[in-house]
Amino acid sequence: MFNKIALIGIGLIGSSIALAARQKGLAKNIAISTRKQQTLDKAKSLNLGDEYFLDAKEAVKDADLIILCTPIGTFENIVKNIAPSLKQGAILSDVGSVKGHVQKILSPLIPKEIHFIPAHPMAGTEYSGPEAGFSSLFEGRGCMLTPSEKQDKSAIKLLSDFWQGLGSNVEIMDAEHHDLVVAITSHVPHLIAYNIVGTASDLEGVSKSEVIKYSAGGFRDFTRIAASDPIMWRDVFLTNRNAVLEMLEKFLGDLDELKSAVDRGDGDALEELFTRTRAIRRSIIEAGQEIDMADFGREK
Amino acid sequence: MFNKIALIGIGLIGSSIALAARQKGLAKNIAISTRKQQTLDKAKSLNLGDEYFLDAKEAVKDADLIILCTPIGTFENIVKNIAPSLKQGAILSDVGSVKGHVQKILSPLIPKEIHFIPAHPMAGTEYSGPEAGFSSLFEGRGCMLTPSEKQDKSAIKLLSDFWQGLGSNVEIMDAEHHDLVVAITSHVPHLIAYNIVGTASDLEGVSKSEVIKYSAGGFRDFTRIAASDPIMWRDVFLTNRNAVLEMLEKFLGDLDELKSAVDRGDGDALEELFTRTRAIRRSIIEAGQEIDMADFGREK
Numbered sequence: 220m221f222n223k224i225a226l227i228g229i230g231l232i233g234s235s236i237a238l239a240a241r242q243k244g245l246a247k248n249i250a251i252s253t254r255k256q257q258t259l260d261k262a263k264s265l266n267l268g269d270e271y272f273l274d275a276k277e278a279v280k281d282a283d284l285i286i287l288c289t290p291i292g293t294f295e296n297i298v299k300n301i302a303p304s305l306k307q308g309a310i311l312s313d314v315g316s317v318k319g320h321v322q323k324i325l326s327p328l329i330p331k332e333i334h335f336i337p338a339h340p341m342a343g344t345e346y347s348g349p350e351a352g353f354s355s356l357f358e359g360r361g362c363m364l365t366p367s368e369k370q371d372k373s374a375i376k377l378l379s380d381f382w383q384g385l386g387s388n389v390e391i392m393d394a395e396h397h398d399l400v401v402a403i404t405s406h407v408p409h410l411i412a413y414n415i416v417g418t419a420s421d422l423e424g425v426s427k428s429e430v431i432k433y434s435a436g437g438f439r440d441f442t443r444i445a446a447s448d449p450i451m452w453r454d455v456f457l458t459n460r461n462a463v464l465e466m467l468e469k470f471l472g473d474l475d476e477l478k479s480a481v482d483r484g485d486g487d488a489l490e491e492l493f494t495r496t497r498a499i500r501r502s503i504i505e506a507g508q509e510i511d512m513a514d515f516g517r518e519k
Numbered sequence: 520m521f522n523k524i525a526l527i528g529i530g531l532i533g534s535s536i537a538l539a540a541r542q543k544g545l546a547k548n549i550a551i552s553t554r555k556q557q558t559l560d561k562a563k564s565l566n567l568g569d570e571y572f573l574d575a576k577e578a579v580k581d582a583d584l585i586i587l588c589t590p591i592g593t594f595e596n597i598v599k600n601i602a603p604s605l606k607q608g609a610i611l612s613d614v615g616s617v618k619g620h621v622q623k624i625l626s627p628l629i630p631k632e633i634h635f636i637p638a639h640p641m642a643g644t645e646y647s648g649p650e651a652g653f654s655s656l657f658e659g660r661g662c663m664l665t666p667s668e669k670q671d672k673s674a675i676k677l678l679s680d681f682w683q684g685l686g687s688n689v690e691i692m693d694a695e696h697h698d699l700v701v702a703i704t705s706h707v708p709h710l711i712a713y714n715i716v717g718t719a720s721d722l723e724g725v726s727k728s729e730v731i732k733y734s735a736g737g738f739r740d741f742t743r744i745a746a747s748d749p750i751m752w753r754d755v756f757l758t759n760r761n762a763v764l765e766m767l768e769k770f771l772g773d774l775d776e777l778k779s780a781v782d783r784g785d786g787d788a789l790e791e792l793f794t795r796t797r798a799i800r801r802s803i804i805e806a807g808q809e810i811d812m813a814d815f816g817r818e819k
Binding site: 292316341342343344345346351360361363388390396399400401403404405406407408409410411412413414415416417418419420422424425427429430431432433434435436437438439440441442443444445446447449450452453454456457460463464466467469470471473474477478481482484486489490492493494495496497499500501502503506508509510512513514515516517 | 592616641642643644645646651660661663688690696699700701703704705706707708709710711712713714715716717718719720722724725727729730731732733734735736737738739740741742743744745746747749750752753754756757760763764766767769770771773774777778781782784786789790792793794795796797799800801802803806808809810812813814815816817
C-alpha cells in the first residue's frame with residue numbers, strides 16, 4: 220500500500236503499527252526512528268522494521284507516510300527537525316490523544332506540499348516500550364482522523380484505508396469535538412484513576428499494605444489505568460486542559476449529587492443510578508468494545 | 520468439616536461458596552434457601568446443594584454454620600425469622616461488605632448460645648445470580664472476620680478454617696477498621712465508577728453512542744465495576760455511609776489539587792503522581808492480587 224512508512228517513536232503504539240502493517244502487507248519498507256540507542260537496539264532485536272535511525276530526519280527520507288508515535292510534548296521539535304527532509308506529497312500523521320493542540324502547534328511548521336492528517340487510534344494497554352506492541356491492538360477499535368477542511372481528499376482516503384487495514388474503525392471528525400469525546404471516554408477516567416490510586420496509597424487510617432491486600436474489591440481495576448505511561452499522560456493533560464476541566468466539572472457536579480444521596484440515605488436514587496449504569500456496560504459489550512466475560516475474563 | 524451448612528441467598532457469592540465447599544469437602548450437607556421460586560429452581564438445576572427451601576428458617580434447622588448471602592438490607596428480617604430455629608452452638612455468619620452496621624443491627628437479635636461471627640470475603644465479579652458462581656472465586660483473596668472480642672475462640676477458628684478451606688487469606692480485625700479499609704479499596708472505587716458512567720451516559724456535547732464507540736480509551740474499565748449488582752451496592756452505601764464519606768472527602772481533596780495542577784499546567788506534579796501510581800500496580804501484582812498481563816489479559 221505504501222512504499223515506505225516512517226515511524227518516529229517505537230513504543231507500544233509505534234511497535235503495534237509496525238507489526239500490524241507488516242502482517243497486513245501495508246508497507247514495503249518500514250523505517251524506525253527513536254532517540255535512545257537502547258530503544259533502537261530493542262526494536263532491531265524484535266525485527267520491527269527494515270531501517271533504523273537515531274535521527275528522525277534520516278528516517279523520513281522518501282517516506283510516503285510518516286507517523287509521530289512519541290509523547291505529544293515532543294512533536295514540535297520533531298517536526299521542526301524533519302520538515303525540510305519530507306518528501307513532496309507525503310502524508311504526515313501522528314497518534315496523539317489530543318488533536319486541537321497538535322493541529323495548532325504543528326500546522327504552521329509543515330510545508331504546504333505535505334498532507335498533514337492528525338490521527339488518534341483509541342487503543343492501548345498499560346504497558347509501554349517496543350516490546351509491549353502486538354499486531355491486533357487496533358482491531359475493532361476506533362481511530363479518529365481530524366484533517367482540516369481543505370485537506371486533500373485522496374490523502375485522507377489513503378490514511379483512512381491504512382488504519383482500516385490495521386483493523387480500526389475509522390471516523391473523521393473535527394479536532395475540537397474529538398478532544399471533548401476523548402476527555403470523557405479516556406482522559407477524565409485516567410485522571411480519576413490516577414487520583415484514587417494516589418489517595419489510597421497515602422492514607423492515615425489504612426496502610427498501603429492493606430490497600431494492596433484487599434485491592435480485589437474494585438481498587439485494583441483502577442490501578443491498571445493508573446499504570447499507563449506517565450510522560451504520555453502528562454502531555455495529554457498539559458494539552459487538553461480545557462476539555463478535561465469541562466468534563467471534570469460535570470463529573471464533580473454529578474458526584475456532589477451522589478454524595479448527597481449517600482449522605483441522606485436515599486436508596487431509590489442510588490438504585491436508579493446503579494441500574495442505569497449496568498445497562499451501559501451491556502451496550503459496550505454489544506458494540507464489540509468489551510468482552511462478555513466476568514471480571515474481564517481474568518478470574519477463572 | 521461441617522455436618523450441615525445453610526446458605527441463605529444463592530447469588531454470586533452463595534453459589535460460589537456452595538461449589539467450593541462441595542469441591543473441597545467442607546460440608547456433608549448444603550441447605551439452600553432463597554425467596555424466589557425461580558432462583559431456587561435455578562439453584563436446583565445447577566445442583567448447588569442438597570436441600571432447597573423458600574423459607575430460611577427451614578433451611579437452618581440442624582445447620583452447624585449458617586451464612587447470610589443476601590444484600591445487607593435483608594439481614595434484619597432474615598435473622599428475626601431464623602433466630603428461633605437455630606441449633607444451639609451453631610455459627611451464624613454473613614458475607615456482607617459492611618461490618619459495623621451488620622454487627623450493630625444483628626447482635627441484639629441473636630440468641631446467646633449462637634456464635635455470631637461476621638465475615639466479608641473480598642471477591643466478586645460484576646455478574647450476579649446462582650449461575651454466576653464458580654468454585655475458585657475466593658482463591659488467594661482476602662476474607663475478613665470481625666467477631667466481637669468476647670466471641671468463642673474455637674468457633675472463630677472453625678469459621679477461619681472454613682474460609683481458608685475455600686482458598687481465602689483470612690484476617691481478623693475489628694468492624695470499624697474493616698469498614699474503613701473497604702471504603703477505600705472497594706466502596707469509593709465503586710461510587711466513582713458508578714458516577715463517571717452516569718456522567719458519560721448523559722452529556723450534551725458527546726452522544727451516548729460516541730461514548731460506547733470510544734470506550735476502549737479507559738472508560739470501559741469503569742463500566743465493569745459500575746455493572747455490579749444494584750441492590751447489593753445500594754445497601755452498601757446505605758450502611759457504610761460514614762466511612763464512605765470520610766474516604767470520599769480525601770479523594771475529593773486530592774482531586775482538587777490534581778485539577779489545579781492540570782489548570783496551571785504543572786507537568787512535574789502530574790508526572791510525579793503518575794509515576795507513583797504506576798508502582799502501586801506493580802506491588803499489587805507482586806502480592807498476587809492481580810494478573811501480570813497487559814489489559815487484564817483481555818486483548819490479545
